[in-house]
Amino acid sequence: MSAITLDHVSKNWGPMRAVDDVSLTAEEGSLLVLLGPSGCGKSTTLRLIAGLEQLDGGTIAIGGTDVTNLTPAQRKISMVFQSYALFPHLSVAENIVFGLRVRRVSRAERDARLKRVADIVGLGRLLERKPSQLSGGQRQRVALGRAIIAEARVCLMDEPLSNLDAKLRHEMRTEIRALQQRLGMTMVYVTHDQTEAMTMADRVVLMRDGRVEQNGSPEELYNRPATAFTARFIGTPPMNLISQGDRLIGIRPEHIQIVAQDGQAARVKTVEHLGADSIILCEIAGQPVSVRQDGFSKAQPGDDVRLAWDAGHEHQFDQKSERRLEPMLNEARRIATG
Amino acid sequence: MSAITLDHVSKNWGPMRAVDDVSLTAEEGSLLVLLGPSGCGKSTTLRLIAGLEQLDGGTIAIGGTDVTNLTPAQRKISMVFQSYALFPHLSVAENIVFGLRVRRVSRAERDARLKRVADIVGLGRLLERKPSQLSGGQRQRVALGRAIIAEARVCLMDEPLSNLDAKLRHEMRTEIRALQQRLGMTMVYVTHDQTEAMTMADRVVLMRDGRVEQNGSPEELYNRPATAFTARFIGTPPMNLISQGDRLIGIRPEHIQIVAQDGQAARVKTVEHLGADSIILCEIAGQPVSVRQDGFSKAQPGDDVRLAWDAGHEHQFDQKSERRLEPMLNEARRIATG
Amino acid sequence: VDLTMYYPVAVGGPVTKIIDDMVSRFEKENADIKVTAVYAGNYTDTMTKAMTAMKGGQPPQLSVLLSTDVFTLMDENAIVPMDGLVTDKSWFKEFYPAFMANGQIDGKTWSIPFQRSTIVLYWNKDAFKEAALDPEKAPATWDEMAKMAKKLVKKDASGNTTRWGVEIPTTGYAYWMLQALAIENGQKLMNEPGNEVYLTAPKTVGALDYWVDLSRKHNVMPTGTIDWATLRTDFLEGKTAMMWHTTGNLTAVKDAAKFNFGVAMLPAKERRGSPTGGGNFYIFKSASPEQQKAAVKFIQWMTAPERAAEWSMKTGYVAVSPAAYQTPAMEAYAKGFPAATVARDQLEHAVPELSVHENGRIYKFVGDAVQAAVTGAQKPQEALAAAQQQADRVLRAYK
Amino acid sequence: MNAWLLLLPAAVLLLAFTHYPILATIRHSFFITRRNGTEAFVCLDSYHSMAADPIFWRALANNFWFALGTIPTSIALALLMAIWVNRNMRGRGFLRLAYFTPTVLPMIAVANIWLFFYTPDYGLLDQLRGLFGFGGWNWLGDPSTVMGCLIVMVIWKEAGFFMIFYLAALQQLSPDLEEAAAVEGASRWYTFRRITFPLLMPTTLFVAINAVINSFKLVDHLVIMTKGGPNNASTLLLYYIYEVAFTFQDSAYAATLTVVLLVLLSTVALIKFGYLDRRIHYQ
Amino acid sequence: MNGRTHPLEAVAAWLLALLWLAPLAYAFWSALHPAAYATSFSLSAPWTLENFARAWHQAPFGRYYLNTVILVVLILIGQLVLSTLAAYAFARFKFKGSGIAFALVLLQLMIMPDVLIVENYRMIGKLGLLDTIPAIALPYLASAFGIFLLRQTFKSVPLELVEAARVEGAGPLQILWRVYVPLARPTYVAFGLVSVSYHWNNFLWPLIVTNSVEARPLTVGLAVFGAPETGVDWSIITAATVMTMAPLLFAFLLFQRQFVQSFMRAGIR
Numbered sequence A, B: 001m002s003a004i005t006l007d008h009v010s011k012n013w014g015p016m017r018a019v020d021d022v023s024l025t026a027e028e029g030s031l032l033v034l035l036g037p038s039g040c041g042k043s044t045t046l047r048l049i050a051g052l053e054q055l056d057g058g059t060i061a062i063g064g065t066d067v068t069n070l071t072p073a074q075r076k077i078s079m080v081f082q083s084y085a086l087f088p089h090l091s092v093a094e095n096i097v098f099g100l101r102v103r104r105v106s107r108a109e110r111d112a113r114l115k116r117v118a119d120i121v122g123l124g125r126l127l128e129r130k131p132s133q134l135s136g137g138q139r140q141r142v143a144l145g146r147a148i149i150a151e152a153r154v155c156l157m158d159e160p161l162s163n164l165d166a167k168l169r170h171e172m173r174t175e176i177r178a179l180q181q182r183l184g185m186t187m188v189y190v191t192h193d194q195t196e197a198m199t200m201a202d203r204v205v206l207m208r209d210g211r212v213e214q215n216g217s218p219e220e221l222y223n224r225p226a227t228a229f230t231a232r233f234i235g236t237p238p239m240n241l242i243s244q245g246d247r248l249i250g251i252r253p254e255h256i257q258i259v260a261q262d263g264q265a266a267r268v269k270t271v272e273h274l275g276a277d278s279i280i281l282c283e284i285a286g287q288p289v290s291v292r293q294d295g296f297s298k299a300q301p302g303d304d305v306r307l308a309w310d311a312g313h314e315h316q317f318d319q320k321s322e323r324r325l326e327p328m329l330n331e332a333r334r335i336a337t338g
Numbered sequence C: 001v002d003l004t005m006y007y008p009v010a011v012g013g014p015v016t017k018i019i020d021d022m023v024s025r026f027e028k029e030n031a032d033i034k035v036t037a038v039y040a041g042n043y044t045d046t047m048t049k050a051m052t053a054m055k056g057g058q059p060p061q062l063s064v065l066l067s068t069d070v071f072t073l074m075d076e077n078a079i080v081p082m083d084g085l086v087t088d089k090s091w092f093k094e095f096y097p098a099f100m101a102n103g104q105i106d107g108k109t110w111s112i113p114f115q116r117s118t119i120v121l122y123w124n125k126d127a128f129k130e131a132a133l134d135p136e137k138a139p140a141t142w143d144e145m146a147k148m149a150k151k152l153v154k155k156d157a158s159g160n161t162t163r164w165g166v167e168i169p170t171t172g173y174a175y176w177m178l179q180a181l182a183i184e185n186g187q188k189l190m191n192e193p194g195n196e197v198y199l200t201a202p203k204t205v206g207a208l209d210y211w212v213d214l215s216r217k218h219n220v221m222p223t224g225t226i227d228w229a230t231l232r233t234d235f236l237e238g239k240t241a242m243m244w245h246t247t248g249n250l251t252a253v254k255d256a257a258k259f260n261f262g263v264a265m266l267p268a269k270e271r272r273g274s275p276t277g278g279g280n281f282y283i284f285k286s287a288s289p290e291q292q293k294a295a296v297k298f299i300q301w302m303t304a305p306e307r308a309a310e311w312s313m314k315t316g317y318v319a320v321s322p323a324a325y326q327t328p329a330m331e332a333y334a335k336g337f338p339a340a341t342v343a344r345d346q347l348e349h350a351v352p353e354l355s356v357h358e359n360g361r362i363y364k365f366v367g368d369a370v371q372a373a374v375t376g377a378q379k380p381q382e383a384l385a386a387a388q389q390q391a392d393r394v395l396r397a398y399k
Numbered sequence D: 001m002n003a004w005l006l007l008l009p010a011a012v013l014l015l016a017f018t019h020y021p022i023l024a025t026i027r028h029s030f031f032i033t034r035r036n037g038t039e040a041f042v043c044l045d046s047y048h049s050m051a052a053d054p055i056f057w058r059a060l061a062n063n064f065w066f067a068l069g070t071i072p073t074s075i076a077l078a079l080l081m082a083i084w085v086n087r088n089m090r091g092r093g094f095l096r097l098a099y100f101t102p103t104v105l106p107m108i109a110v111a112n113i114w115l116f117f118y119t120p121d122y123g124l125l126d127q128l129r130g131l132f133g134f135g136g137w138n139w140l141g142d143p144s145t146v147m148g149c150l151i152v153m154v155i156w157k158e159a160g161f162f163m164i165f166y167l168a169a170l171q172q173l174s175p176d177l178e179e180a181a182a183v184e185g186a187s188r189w190y191t192f193r194r195i196t197f198p199l200l201m202p203t204t205l206f207v208a209i210n211a212v213i214n215s216f217k218l219v220d221h222l223v224i225m226t227k228g229g230p231n232n233a234s235t236l237l238l239y240y241i242y243e244v245a246f247t248f249q250d251s252a253y254a255a256t257l258t259v260v261l262l263v264l265l266s267t268v269a270l271i272k273f274g275y276l277d278r279r280i281h282y283q
Numbered sequence E: 001m002n003g004r005t006h007p008l009e010a011v012a013a014w015l016l017a018l019l020w021l022a023p024l025a026y027a028f029w030s031a032l033h034p035a036a037y038a039t040s041f042s043l044s045a046p047w048t049l050e051n052f053a054r055a056w057h058q059a060p061f062g063r064y065y066l067n068t069v070i071l072v073v074l075i076l077i078g079q080l081v082l083s084t085l086a087a088y089a090f091a092r093f094k095f096k097g098s099g100i101a102f103a104l105v106l107l108q109l110m111i112m113p114d115v116l117i118v119e120n121y122r123m124i125g126k127l128g129l130l131d132t133i134p135a136i137a138l139p140y141l142a143s144a145f146g147i148f149l150l151r152q153t154f155k156s157v158p159l160e161l162v163e164a165a166r167v168e169g170a171g172p173l174q175i176l177w178r179v180y181v182p183l184a185r186p187t188y189v190a191f192g193l194v195s196v197s198y199h200w201n202n203f204l205w206p207l208i209v210t211n212s213v214e215a216r217p218l219t220v221g222l223a224v225f226g227a228p229e230t231g232v233d234w235s236i237i238t239a240a241t242v243m244t245m246a247p248l249l250f251a252f253l254l255f256q257r258q259f260v261q262s263f264m265r266a267g268i269r
């Protein structure tokens, strides 16, 4: 049993509520992503789970046991830090077995476990190197190795990929996910990169100002954002939100077509060619709307165009509360296509 | 006149040829991007243009004048360094007018020009601050301000955005490009980020191991990569290259469809949902092929699928030399669609 | 019994070796006594060490210190008189009375002479010859010295002096030299109880005037200070034809001189004269009775005629008892090297060395005044007046 | 884990050998110890005699000139050395070694060597002067030259030490800055004046403070070379304190003199922590 | 950029270097030649080691060496241990009064034991330690400089490393020993070298608290030995001088690269 449950957890920094009455559960063997803008409380939440900070309210349970008052060491978790937190003076092997030495595991057992773990993370031939002699991806794997050798069922990761370049990030994300699934770990993964969240998570918890904004599967967050905040946070470029009376009409750039007639009149402001597709930034009645088109768009800044979209792709939010409104029609369609 | 011409330029670091017989021209008023993987010689090339390093061979001309043996100051260029190289003990205003003071421009004129430039880069209210009190984006703008106040016709930039987060990077890229066009500067811009290259450049020079791999417009690099190296470097995910006899067949992920029949048999390995589209990594006869599909793909790892593409989207490279081969058919089609 | 003894070295030659050798011989003869002899620097350093160690609670049991440190040591309650420690007081009578003078106060004997000296004049006979002077005749009066010195000065082509006529050291023990000059000028520098000094007496001033004139008027002595420590080397290098120095340096000069030299009593003004100098043995109060007994035994051994003669021959110091000069070895030595007895012979003109309360401070005041005068910073009169004033302030407490 | 427990050993020793002695010094300056060992409160008497003591004033003035003579020159030299050895100059390693070596040598040993340099007539300096037809000069025996001689020696001894700090600081300066200045057309001297030197200000401050403290602490060479003479021309405060306390055995007066030294050093501390640290640009 | 040096500057730099080495070169010259050549320079002067032999026999230099080594090692170990513990407290613990406590430590940067000789002498006297090697060491064992330096270094250790160690189950002392100390190595090296050279060279305090050969370090031994009164000739004094500084000089020559680099990496300023 290794599910993680947060029950009405709060944490204040002085007057500021960094984590505000957060409840959530990461199922055993699943990967839960904490997503949100900078400063929304992701790291604090993770550190509360790790026991690196004291709670101001609520309880945390791991595998059914209340761990609220245990030290990090007692919680039997492992953790991968943003910059990996590899000990620069220790070799790869020493880094990986650090925790075992601290816990005075016998030499023989240490060696045996090291061998196994080195195989899993593919570092067999680099064990003698110092972290400074490793590439970013290799360092990441050392950090992973250190996290899994303890055989903790729970692994916490705080933006472990944010220091890597795009290519490596892409590779590592696949690798982490594969490992997590293979070993059946329960993982809580913090990121502010929605691509990471979307591609890796079983479940995404989107946070905002210390609170849970939405908790759901990646598809749910993308297809059925519960609030305008979620809508604006997910997607590149994010969903267009057009003010219409007391509502916000949401429509994703990839769901808008440039049409010859009908549709709404718009003016092209800039065009960005990304290779596989292009982003055309237009303006409808003073409101910016971005449109995504496959291939090299021929639109030019200054062109007058007409934009159209399938009503079925429309989302609606209350202008004031920014909460999602569910017109029956949309609802029906969603179930049909979902 | 401010075009920059490099003629058979070389630079060695010990035995290593960091820049190897490079010739290129940046037209007056255009933005030329030097693109390439880490260590390929981009920065060195830029520093040669700036006069910060001595050439080992070839000549450099700016605006038709041979500047090969001139000091940086004599070349009348401005430069934005990767780390901005702001003087930490000087205020924003002092940083910006540094060059004018060096050149003993009168106080009145200095002030007038400072005001103008501060408006352009939007730093009017921050002039008294020290660099350490600025955000990354603001620092960037100070560096820009310092570069443009000299009214040099030539501006060099070395990865000026690599320290910024994604959002700011996106904003600044638009801003730099707009400024460059407004002021009609000739700009050489170094980056290893292909998105930056594709969205900003009039012309992209892709470097590899100190040599020019391809020199063309962004579209050319994307649509007609001259070598397999270019093909692999440009696009996210990059072009699939499938070995077939003595050739490499190149096909971009967005040009492949999953079809019910015909096409090549493939097996799905992983699926990544990015929101607007999904990347499906498949294998055809042991060779990895990624496929880009709009929306949420329903493919599952392990599925057997069939992949097809329009022959017109096919690129061909020689297996050995990795150079592009131009089948007459492709050639004809390209001209038609180009 | 374990004894620790501090001792100073103020002259050239392998003095520490000589002491170590004597100590080990003593230990061999007296198996029950172990003496650790610690070389502690010059006289000032040694006194400093001994005082500091005493205040820190770990004084040595005996020490060789300046004979003139006696008042300071008494004031600090540091030492015991010898009277109660010896059974036969006739021992005190074996020494030259001139050497006992400093150590006998209020009818008690506080110290026993050991490495004792007077100031003598060394002259370079070869230089005398070169200057067409009688190489066997040293100057007998101040005037003569000044005159002869003038002849002895040698200059090179560019007018730079390559040899001076005479040098009297002005660092280290400048007060000692001043005292010599003052005595010769007919002026004593202190009173018996050691709480008054007479620095501004006209004859004291006259003594310093003469000293300064040697360099500034007669140009026979370099200006600026003359270093006690390196003067012997200057003399040996031929940089000066005459020097005033302690007889304790005699052997070192003899061993190193590459020319013929002579030793004479200091020249006279109103009279001949030199203060005695050098170090006596003191026994510390804090030593246990056995240690004090052992210390006396050691002192007696060290000052016995044979050892006194040996010590005198090895260093040049005056042997402290007449008996020492009657030992066969000494007699033979003096015969072959008559200079060895000049200092002793001078004892007849000698007076006790400047000995006052707080002698360290007073020495500094006098030394500073001498240096101020010879460097030209102040007139002798002013310099001595300032020193007198400071000395009066310090000595007021002992009246 | 209690932080105070970790601090304890260091705290005990600091209290015993820094804080308590400071307070005790101040206290003792108001008392005298009589010959019989009892103490008597004398209020400001010792301070009055200090004010009347010409040697004290001489030592204080000497300390001032000594500081003025050594500090600016050794700092300027250190900076110059650091700039040189920071370059890719031929033989850089050797130069660093040459400049730095004097600082690892014991002052006592150094004083012996320099003593010989300054020996009149046959000392090295006079031999060199002799080559040019000059006569001997009594360098350490003349009040007008003795201080200068000591200052030269101390500069020689200290400059290399300060160089290391400058070198460390220079290496932390981004080369970008000099390059940016070059692109803007600044000459080397202008760049030094406007960019490098201001950025080295924290180091200069650190070095200067150290140099000031050192100028009060350095007395070892006096023991060997001059004993403060002639006529106190080279006496420094700490040396005088040593003399008074240990040669003259007057610890009350020594305490009074030490109080002056403490006041001077505390002033330096106040200037540093209270004023300069706030004004100088730290990166 | 920083490769270009004016040839005149290079010449000046070299001249200065030679000037700077001259005193040392002289000391070696005089120590390695017979006394007659101590003051006159001639290429044909014969070389000799006799001055060393004579100096060695004239004073108990062997004992002085031993004392100095014991002293330096004692101080170094003491300083390292005490500074490490104190710096750890200041760097990573929040406690009431830490600001004041730290200021009180910094006081010793300005007012070093070197200027408190009189009272420190009394203190050592009260402790009954006069004329012992520990007496020389005691006032220096708690080093404000060491505490300050290590605190700076410890503060620069990424918090993440500490937290990683905590998650792995390490306690405060384990964290100190396994994380902080190894990471501060350049600082330890730099500080160690400064400390060793300082105390190898220290003079006034050891002069005051020691009286006997058994406790005297080299510097005091040299001063007593070389007192010019005794008229030892120059060659022998320089030989003794060279002997006094040789180990330090030798160690410095060997480690100068590491030393300079540690110094720079430790960021002392």
Ligand SMILES: Nc1ncnc2c1ncn2[C@@H]1O[C@H](COP(=O)(O)OP(=O)(O)OP(=O)(O)O)[C@@H](O)[C@H]1O
Pocket (backbone or CB within 6 Å): A013, A018, A036, A037, A038, A039, A040, A041, A042, A043, A044, A045, A192
């Ligand atoms: N130790 C602390 N003391 C005071 N405030 C803190 C502390 N740690 C975090 N905070 C504040 O708590 C809030 C939440 O911080 P947290 O680090 O959890 O954000 P985050 O979501 O991880 O952001 P990021 O994506 O930038 O890492 C922020 O406003 C931050 O300023």
Ligand SMILES: Nc1ncnc2c1ncn2[C@@H]1O[C@H](COP(=O)(O)OP(=O)(O)OP(=O)(O)O)[C@@H](O)[C@H]1O
Pocket (backbone or CB within 6 Å): B013, B018, B036, B037, B038, B039, B040, B041, B042, B043, B044, B045, B192
């Ligand atoms: N000063 C130097 N000395 C020696 N080699 C150098 C120097 N500067 C660069 N090089 C080498 O020259 C090659 C090209 O370097 P350059 O800095 O131009 O690469 P780059 O394309 O800018 O790479 P990046 O994207 O990582 O900045 C690299 O292999 C680099 O190691």
Ligand SMILES: O=P(O)(O)OC[C@H](O)CO
Pocket (backbone or CB within 6 Å): C010, C011, C066, C115, C116, C117, C118, C173, C176, C246, C247, C248, C276, C277, C278, C279, C353
């Ligand atoms: O050198 P000494 O031993 O003769 O002693 C010198 C005088 O006594 C100093 O007072």
Ligand SMILES: [Mg+2]
Pocket (backbone or CB within 6 Å): A042, A043, A044
């Ligand atoms: Mg965070």
Ligand SMILES: [Mg+2]
Pocket (backbone or CB within 6 Å): B042, B043, B044
């Ligand atoms: Mg680069």
